[in-house]
Amino acid sequence: MTEKQERITGNPQWDGLGKPRIxxxxxxxxxGIFLSVVDGNICNVALPTIxxxxxxxxxxxxxxxxxxxxxxxxxxxxxxxxxxxxxxxRVYLSGVAVFTVASLFCFLSDSLPMLIFSxxxxxxxxxxxxxxxxxxxxxIFPRRYLARGIGMNATVVALAAVSGPSIAAAILSVASxxxxxxxxxxxxxxxxxxxxxxxxxxxxxxEGRRFHFRDALLNAAVFGLLxxxxxxxxxxxxxxxxxxxxxxxxxxxxxxxxxxLHRRYPxxxxxxxxxPVFTISVFTSVVSYAAQTLVLVGMPFFLLHTFGMNAVxxxxxxxxxxxxxxxxxxxxxxxTGKVHxxxxxxxxxxxxxxxxxxxxFVPENASHFDIVWRLMLCGxxxxxxxxxxxxxxxxxxxxxxxxxxxxxxxxxxxxxxxAGAAIVAFMFxxxxxxxxxxxxxxxxxxxxxxxxxxxxxxxxxxxxxx
Numbered sequence: 001m002t003e004k005q006e007r008i009t010g011n012p013q014w015d016g017l018g019k020p021r022i023x024x025x026x027x028x029x030x031x032g033i034f035l036s037v038v039d040g041n042i043c044n045v046a047l048p049t050i051x052x053x054x055x056x057x058x059x060x061x062x063x064x065x066x067x068x069x070x071x072x073x074x075x076x077x078x079x080x081x082x083x084x085x086x087x088x089x090r091v092y093l094s095g096v097a098v099f100t101v102a103s104l105f106c107f108l109s110d111s112l113p114m115l116i117f118s119x120x121x122x123x124x125x126x127x128x129x130x131x132x133x134x135x136x137x138x139x140i141f142p143r144r145y146l147a148r149g150i151g152m153n154a155t156v157v158a159l160a161a162v163s164g165p166s167i168a169a170a171i172l173s174v175a176s177x178x179x180x181x182x183x184x185x186x187x188x189x190x191x192x193x194x195x196x197x198x199x200x201x202x203x204x205x206x207e208g209r210r211f212h213f214r215d216a217l218l219n220a221a222v223f224g225l226l227x228x229x230x231x232x233x234x235x236x237x238x239x240x241x242x243x244x245x246x247x248x249x250x251x252x253x254x255x256x257x258x259x260x261l262h263r264r265y266p267x268x269x270x271x272x273x274x275x276p277v278f279t280i281s282v283f284t285s286v287v288s289y290a291a292q293t294l295v296l297v298g299m300p301f302f303l304l305h306t307f308g309m310n311a312v313x314x315x316x317x318x319x320x321x322x323x324x325x326x327x328x329x330x331x332x333x334x335x336t337g338k339v340h341x342x343x344x345x346x347x348x349x350x351x352x353x354x355x356x357x358x359x360x361f362v363p364e365n366a367s368h369f370d371i372v373w374r375l376m377l378c379g380x381x382x383x384x385x386x387x388x389x390x391x392x393x394x395x396x397x398x399x400x401x402x403x404x405x406x407x408x409x410x411x412x413x414x415x416x417x418x419a420g421a422a423i424v425a426f427m428f429x430x431x432x433x434x435x436x437x438x439x440x441x442x443x444x445x446x447x448x449x450x451x452x453x454x455x456x457x458x459x460x461x462x463x464x465x466x
Contacts, residue, residue, distance in 0.1 A: 017139075017140050017141075017200060021198050022140055022141070024194055024197070024198040025136075025140045025194075025195075025198045025199050025200070026140060026149075026152075027194055028191055028194040028195035028198060028199060029092075029133055029136050029137060029140065029153075029195075029199075030152070030153075030156045031187060031190070031191040031194070032092065032095070032096055032129045032133060032191050032195070033129070033130075033133055033153060033156045033157060033160070034156055034159070034160045035099065035129075035184055035187055035188065035191065036099065036125075036126040036129050036130055037156075037157050037160035037161060037164075038160040038161075038163060038164045038167065039068075039103075039122070039126070039181075039184065040065065040068060040069070040164075042164050042167060042168040042171075042180050043064055043065050043068070043119075043180070046168050046172060046177050046180055047061050047062065047064065047065065048061075049172055049177050050064060050115070050177050053176070053177060054111065054112050054115070056112050060112060061112070063112075063116050064112075064115055064116060064119055065119075066231070067116045067117075067119045067120040067123065068119045068120065068122060068123040068126070069123070069227075069414075070120075070123070070224060070227055070228075071120050071123030071124055071127060072123050072126055072127040072130065072410075072414070073223045073224075073226075073227055073411070073414045073418075074219070074220040074223050074224045074227075075123075075124060075127040075128075075131075075216075075219075075220065076127055076130060076131045076223075076407045076410050076411050076414075077131070077219050077223075077267050077268060077269075077404070077407045077408075077411060078211075078215070078216035078219055078220070078267060079091055079095075079127055079128045079131035079132065079407070080131040080132055080135070080403040080404050080406055080407025080408075081211060081215075081216075081265075081267045081403065081404065081407070082211055082403075083131065083132040083135060083202075083403035083406075084202075084209070084265070084400060084401065084402070084403035084404065085209050085210070085211055087201050087202050088132040088135045088136050088139065088202055088402075088403060089136070089195070089199045089200065089201050089202070091128050091131065091132050092128065092129055092132050092133065092136055092195060092199065093192055093195050093196055093199070094125075094128055095124075095125045095126065095127070095128025095129040095130075095131075095132075096125065096128075096129060096188055096191050096192045096195060097125070097188075097192055098121065098122075098124050098125030098128065099122055099125025099126055099128075099129065099184065099188055100125070100184060100185055100188030100189060100192065101121075101125075102118055102119075102121040102122035102124075102125055103122060103181045103182070103184035103185050103188065104181075104185055105117075105118035105121060105122075106118040106119060106122060106178075106181035107178050107179070107181045107182045107185070108178075109178075130410045131403070131406060131407045131410065132403055132406055132407075133153065133406065134150065134153065134390065134394055134402075134405070134406035134409055135394075135402040135403045135405070135406040136199060137149045137150060137153055138394060138399075138402050138406075139199075139200050139202070140199075140200070144337070146391065146394075146395065147333045147334075147336035147337050147341070147387065147388070147391040148330065148333040148334055148336075148337065149333070150333055150387050150390045150391050150394070151329045151330040151331070151332055151333020151334070151336070151387035152329070152330055152333065153390075154325065154329035154330075154332075154333075154383070154386050154387050154390070155325070155326050155327075155329045155330050158322040158323070158325035158326040158329060158383075159322075159326050161322040167183075168180060171183070209265055212263070212267065214259070215256075215259060215260070215263070215266075215267045215268075216267065218252060218255060218256040218259060219256065219267055219268065221252045221256075222249065222252045222253050222256050223411075225245055225248055225249040225252060226249055226415070226418065227414075227418055228245055229242060229245040229246055229249055230418045230419070230421065230422045232245060233422055233425065233426075256268065257270075265401070265404075267404075269397075269401065269404040269405070269407075269408060271401070272396075272397050272401060272404060272405060272408070275396050275397070276457075277392055277396040277457050278393060278396040278397060278405070278408075280453055280454075280456050280457050281389055281392045281393035281396065281457070282393065282408055282412050283453055284345070284389055284450050284453040284454050285389055285390075285393070285409070285412035285413060285416060286412050286415050286416040286419065287416065287446050287447075287449055287450040287453065288349060288352075288382070288385055288386075288389070288416065288446070288447060288450045289412065289413050289415075289416025289417050289420065290416040290417070290419040290420035290423065290446055291352070291356070291420065291442075291443040291444075291446040291447045291450065292382055292416075292417075292420065292443070293416065293417045293419075293420025293421055293424070294420045294423060294424055294439040294440070294442055294443040294446070295321075295356060295359065295375075295378060295439070295440060295443050296318070296321065297420065297421055297424045297439075298424050298427075298435060298436035298439035298440065299318060299359070299375070299436060299440075300314050300318065301433075301435070301436050302359075302436035302437070302440075303317060303318075303371070305433050305436075306364060306436075307364070307366070307371070313368070317368060317371055317372055317375065318375070320372045320375045320376050320379065321375045321376070321378060321379035321382075322379065323376075323379070324376045324379040324380050324383065325379050325380075325382060325383040325386070327383075328379070328380050328383030328384055329383045329386060329387050330387075331383075331384075332344060332348070332383055332384045332385075332386070332387040332388055333387045333388075333391070335384075335388075336387060336388045336391055340457075340458055341388035341389070341391050341392045341457070342388070342392065342454050342455060342456075342457035342458045343454075343455070343458060344384055344385075344388040345384070345385045345388040345389045345392075345451075345454040346451040346452075346454035346455045347384060347451075348380075348381045348382065348383065348384025348385035348386075348388075349381060349382075349385050349447045349448070349450045349451040349454060350381070350447070350448070350451045351377065351380060351381030351384065352377075352378050352380075352381030352382050352385065352447045353381070353443075353444045353445075353447040353448050353451065354377065354381070354444075355374050355375070355376075355377035355378035355380075355381060356378060356440045356441070356443040356444035356447065357440070357441070357444045358374045358377065359371070359374045359375070359378070359440045360437045360438075360440035360441050360444070362374060381447070385450070385454070389454070390409055392457060393405060393408065393409055393412075394406065394409065423439070423442065424439055427439055427442070
């Protein structure tokens with residue numbers, strides 16, 4: 001590669017959008033985030049209804065959710081790579097378009113295979129949006145407001161998580177399940193038009209870069225096998241099948257990593273992992289999302305077996321976690337501009353750890369409020385961690401690698417969630433009905449580890465790029 005080909009072109013002094021364009025651009029990005037997150041929550045709530053109407057078993061209906069999530073985790077990094085090469089805006093808008101068209105297919109589906117295919121197609125659109133939404137935020141917000149903007153992103157995710165079950169319940173009370181997907185169509189069209197008009201193009205790019213389809217296939221194989229092995233283990237698949245999948249995973253990962261070591265701009269961002277603060281932020285994210293999943297998966301069983309709550313009561317109580325994140329995430333973004341993000345994130349994880357311990361030892365005669373305030377303590381701690389951590393992860397990467405950094409934010413989240421789900425399944429196999437309490441203690445230990453990792457970013461060496 002010649003010096004001319006390696007030259008980074010564009011405007012390296014880019015510092016976000018001005019008023020009023022920034023507000024319209026924010027609207028487009030936040031709408032895309034909301035659509036992609038709320039759609040998963042809506043389907044979770046509607047699965048029993050979909051299974052009954054299509055005449056399929058509950059186990060088979062779960063593929064309506066799994067197909068969507070599996071496609072996302074397999075394609076996040078390739079799409080973030082495409083964003084760096086061609087344009088975050090183009091990838092994002094393509095994702096909105098695919099998501100909207102796929103929603104139409106979901107609406108028209110009259111069989112389980114058709115619905116699963118449509119949901120997988122919809123997963124491609126959601127992956128495109130998720131892979132670059134943080135990178136787009138970096139283009140929209142001036143540098144001095146970037147942490148606040150990332151906090152607003154987290155608020156939108158939390159709002160979608162809170163409102164998803166309510167939206168699903170409202171639609172199902174007056175219409176068939178098909179209309180759960182129909183509402184995405186007008187929202188997707190508006191989001192696309194707003195983004196096309198107001199989102200900026202990448203101000204920087206690297207000449208001479210190209211997309212490697214072989215790398216994309218290897219990436220899909222590695223992450224698909226990773227999630228597949230976790231799912232098989234969680235659902236009690238035969239040990240020989242899980243072991244075979246694990247062997248295939250190791251082989252695919254070995255080939256993939258060897259390939260990436262020879263790339264100047266690898267799809268799996270090994271170059272970014274040489275930056276200490278980036279690597280620490282990724283591992284902190286994986287550990288913390290694993291802890292969050294331990295609580296959110298184990299807690300409903302705890303509420304059912306120990307406190308005898310029904311599904312409605314459990315849903316209302318569990319909503320307290322994302323509800324408090326809506327308010328804490330933007331506050332954490334504002335604080336990050338004044339206090340080192342590593343310190344803010346560490347404090348948040350210690351707060352979450354305390355909440356997990358309190359949940360583990362909650363008395364059996366506790367009221368609903370006694371449980372809710374403990375969950376809110378966990379949510380507040382996680383809210384104080386999430387925004388500063390994402391800010392450090394994104395801000396530690398060079399501008400022309402912001403797409404890969406954005407992709408790693410989502411990949412770390414999904415990896416942590418998969419690991420957390422596997423740990424919960426393992427604990428149920430060992431402890432039975434006592435697993436939820438053990439899961440809370442494990443979550444507390446993991447968040448303490450995350451807090452220690454977060455503090456390592458305070459050192460002067462943490463921010464140096466190699």
